[in-house]
Amino acid sequence: MKKLGDFMAETAVSVEDLKVKFPNEKSFLFKDFSLSVTRGEKVLLVGPSGAGKSTLLKILAGIIPNSVEVPMKCTDCKLPNRYGYVFQDPDSQFCMPYVDEEIAFVLENTQIPPDDMPTLIKKYLDDVCLSLPDIHTKIDRLSGGMKQRLAIASVLALQPDVLFLDEPTAMLDEEGTKQVWDTVMNIASDKTVIIVEHKIEQVFDFVDRIIMINSEGSLVASGEPEVMVHQCKYLFSQYGVWYPSVWQEKLKNDKQCVEVLLPEVTIQQLKGYKNKKELIRVEEVTVNRGDWVVITGDNGSGKSTLLQALAKLIKTKGEISYSMNNDSNYYGYMGYVFQNPELQFITDTVYEELAFSLRNSQLSNDECDRRIMEQLNIFQLDHVKEKHPFQLSVGQMKRLSIAAIAITRPQILLLDEPTFGQDAANTFRMLDYFASLHRSGMTILMVTHDKNIREHYANTEWKIRDGMLTDARRLYETDYHSDRMGVRQSVMGT
Amino acid sequence: MSWELSSKQTWLHHVNPSIKLILLVVVFVGLLLIDYIHFHLYFVIGLSFIYFFMTGYSYKWLLLFTLPFIVIFISSFTSMAFFGEGDKTLYQFGLFHITEESLYRGLHLGIRSIIFGLLGLIFALTTKPVSLFYSTMQQYKLKPKIAYSFMAAIRLLPMIAEEVNTLRQAMKVRGVTFSHTISGIYERIRYYAVPILAQSIRRAHRMSIAMEAKQFNGNRGRTYYYQIKYGREDLFFCILLICGITVCYYLQTNFSFLPVERVLH
Numbered sequence: 001m002k003k004l005g006d007f008m009a010e011t012a013v014s015v016e017d018l019k020v021k022f023p024n025e026k027s028f029l030f031k032d033f034s035l036s037v038t039r040g041e042k043v044l045l046v047g048p049s050g051a052g053k054s055t056l057l058k059i060l061a062g063i064i065p066n067s068v069e070v071p072m073k074c075t076d077c078k079l080p081n082r083y084g085y086v087f088q089d090p091d092s093q094f095c096m097p098y099v100d101e102e103i104a105f106v107l108e109n110t111q112i113p114p115d116d117m118p119t120l121i122k123k124y125l126d127d128v129c130l131s132l133p134d135i136h137t138k139i140d141r142l143s144g145g146m147k148q149r150l151a152i153a154s155v156l157a158l159q160p161d162v163l164f165l166d167e168p169t170a171m172l173d174e175e176g177t178k179q180v181w182d183t184v185m186n187i188a189s190d191k192t193v194i195i196v197e198h199k200i201e202q203v204f205d206f207v208d209r210i211i212m213i214n215s216e217g218s219l220v221a222s223g224e225p226e227v228m229v230h231q232c233k234y235l236f237s238q239y240g241v242w243y244p245s246v247w248q249e250k251l252k253n254d255k256q257c258v259e260v261l262l263p264e265v266t267i268q269q270l271k272g273y274k275n276k277k278e279l280i281r282v283e284e285v286t287v288n289r290g291d292w293v294v295i296t297g298d299n300g301s302g303k304s305t306l307l308q309a310l311a312k313l314i315k316t317k318g319e320i321s322y323s324m325n326n327d328s329n330y331y332g333y334m335g336y337v338f339q340n341p342e343l344q345f346i347t348d349t350v351y352e353e354l355a356f357s358l359r360n361s362q363l364s365n366d367e368c369d370r371r372i373m374e375q376l377n378i379f380q381l382d383h384v385k386e387k388h389p390f391q392l393s394v395g396q397m398k399r400l401s402i403a404a405i406a407i408t409r410p411q412i413l414l415l416d417e418p419t420f421g422q423d424a425a426n427t428f429r430m431l432d433y434f435a436s437l438h439r440s441g442m443t444i445l446m447v448t449h450d451k452n453i454r455e456h457y458a459n460t461e462w463k464i465r466d467g468m469l470t471d472a473r474r475l476y477e478t479d480y481h482s483d484r485m486g487v488r489q490s491v492m493g494t
Numbered sequence: 495m496s497w498e499l500s501s502k503q504t505w506l507h508h509v510n511p512s513i514k515l516i517l518l519v520v521v522f523v524g525l526l527l528i529d530y531i532h533f534h535l536y537f538v539i540g541l542s543f544i545y546f547f548m549t550g551y552s553y554k555w556l557l558l559f560t561l562p563f564i565v566i567f568i569s570s571f572t573s574m575a576f577f578g579e580g581d582k583t584l585y586q587f588g589l590f591h592i593t594e595e596s597l598y599r600g601l602h603l604g605i606r607s608i609i610f611g612l613l614g615l616i617f618a619l620t621t622k623p624v625s626l627f628y629s630t631m632q633q634y635k636l637k638p639k640i641a642y643s644f645m646a647a648i649r650l651l652p653m654i655a656e657e658v659n660t661l662r663q664a665m666k667v668r669g670v671t672f673s674h675t676i677s678g679i680y681e682r683i684r685y686y687a688v689p690i691l692a693q694s695i696r697r698a699h700r701m702s703i704a705m706e707a708k709q710f711n712g713n714r715g716r717t718y719y720y721q722i723k724y725g726r727e728d729l730f731f732c733i734l735l736i737c738g739i740t741v742c743y744y745l746q747t748n749f750s751f752l753p754v755e756r757v758l759h
Contacts, residue, residue: 063706066706068703083707087700089697092697094649095642095645095646096624096645096649105708107719108716108719109716111715113717114719117719155707158709313667338660340660343689344664390689390692404668
């Protein structure tokens with residue numbers, strides 16, 4: 001018994017009196033921060049965006065300061081000898097083009113003899129349940145969930161004692177998220193695991209301890225998940241963490257709005273092409289003024305392509321008729337927000353970014369300024385209005401990209417995964433804004449994976465499967481209604 | 495966007511990439527020193543034979559790839575032939591002055607550019623970048639740090655292509671227009687370059703951290719998943735080139751049909 005106790009108490013990772021300060025920042029990111037994780041423990045780190053959770057994880061792994069130089073100091077630390085680190089972005093953590101080559105890269109680094117490699121590669125892929133017909137498959141062909149499982153397989157090849165997971169599912173859809181967490185639970189039972197994540201529902205049962213840090217970088221609470229969720233719920237909601245009942249609480253106050261059945265967009269026999277390949281087909285469907293349409297479907301089924309077709313960004317055949325008067329100012333009538341906000345910034349400051357959108361409006365300078373300030377206020381960007389858009393945090397960039405499009409008050413707003421990878425606080429802020437636009441009569445079409453948006457905000461759902469709109473139905477309070485009413489609206493593909 | 499070309503694997507694919515590279519570079523430099531026009535003519539026929547029958551791609555693709563080189567051939571041929579100097583005038587009209595010397599000099603230059611195009615294509619079409627870098631690491635002790643930077647960079651290219659496309663759409667949506675003046679061109683370059691560079695630098699940084707987190711150390715000893723060695727094919731390739739050059743030399747000395755032997759610069 002005593003032996004077991006000793007084993008349990010053995011420290012796997014620890015830091016003491018950690019001080020971290022980024023150059024050019026006024027305040028410390030961490031000051032006198034101490035943390036210790038025992039061997040075999042599963043720890044979840046939560047906190048508001050920008051609190052330095054990822055930085056802390058990198059320090060515990062030794063990536064900072066070994067690979068990334070950040071001024072830091074601590075009186076004592078114990079770092080793991082062998083660790084595996086899974087990053088957030090599935091696309092920028094591989095250096096080789098093929099699945100087998102990527103795992104081989106790790107095996108080469110640890111000087112495994114080449115003859116053993118094929119068997120080991122198969123073993124690690126089996127461990128993460130990534131069964132591919134051929135291990136020499138292009139990584140680009142994998143879905144996001146598969147890519148993250150490959151990332152896990154390749155860090156398993158390092159035979160790590162400690163596994164660091166830095167929001168591994170932030171860029172994944174629901175199915176991918178589930179696959180990744182199932183895999184982690186499978187492989188990590190005997191390992192120390194430290195997770196940063198703001199969607200805690202899936203890992204709730206897996207972790208032994210939740211550690212919460214605030215935006216000043218100090219530890220505010222730490223304890224078992226059940227205890228934490230009961231005692232510190234207000235902190236979860238304050239910090240925008242996705243805890244299990246967050247949606248129900250959010251929705252207590254919100255209510256839905258009126259409907260007018262006035263066709264805004266009518267689509268007939270629409271086909272969208274990219275590189276001469278037909279990627280999306282819609283037989284017939286109508287969007288009414290004031291609709292909130294969610295477009296759902298698997299990854300790669302053609303949801304974004306449909307939005308691009310509606311926004312005339314790709315070649316189309318067939319008919320789309322809009323209820324706009326003249327064709328001249330098409331992109332004033334219809335706003336389009338891309339998934340990656342960085343690619344739609346044009347100017348050098350946040351303020352100018354909004355001013356750019358209004359440059360062709362008939363408004364006076366004062367009126368423009370007033371409207372921009374109002375918009376900055378709504379999106380909580382007023383304190384960064386002189387910054388370059390690229391200096392903003394991910395959440396702020398996303399808000400700016402929406403603000404810059406919505407400021408012209410288009411009649412239709414097309415949104416490609418607007419809440420993707422955002423924490424709860426950001427998501428709700430955005431949804432509140434969309435809801436207010438919607439109440440003022442704007443028609444919204446939104447590609448999303450989020451079931452809750454579909455259930456609580458949208459009034460219409462379009463399902464896309466294999467490049468085809470297979471079902472368009474009105475959503476009402478109960479499923480019973482949606483089935484019946486679906487008949488009127490539904491489009492039947494052949 | 496996918497840019498995948500499928501081809502049959504031919505024996506040329508199995509030639510050691512470093513050997514292939516070195517031999518082709520030697521041929522390349524050697525040809526610069528030779529100015530026998532018949533030699534070049536026969537050599538281009540030989541290379542076309544390798545290009546069309548040994549690379550394993552469909553003729554449709556192969557012909558398409560030669561298109562830019564044919565354009566270069568025509569442009570270098572005409573610019574040399576029409577305006578070159580020489581004594582024996584064949585045709586003169588205004589600025590155009592075609593002499594026998596300039597005609598052959600132009601022909602020679604054009605053929606040379608086609609030869610260089612074909613050499614490059616033969617190499618590029620039958621060599622995977624990954625194999626080339628694995629081979630240079632193993633045969634010529636290239637530092638893994640450099641080899642892996644190249645391999646990782648190649649992975650970035652399709653992502654950049656995708657981003658340029660999105661950027662174009664985003665500018666359209668936000669109503670950005672560029673004038674056709676110099677400043678308009680400058681603006682266009684700036685609008686595209688800044689976000690693409692910012693994204694790429696960020697991504698490259700993340701990638702390098704991920705590589706180091708996987709215990710990659712640019713200099714230390716490592717094992718190799720692909721064991722790239724010398725083989726029979728290397729000998730074949732060597733013999734093929736030597737035979738080709740000998741045959742071209744023989745034909746050049748015995749069957750010259752043009753009135754010019756050498757093109758003097």
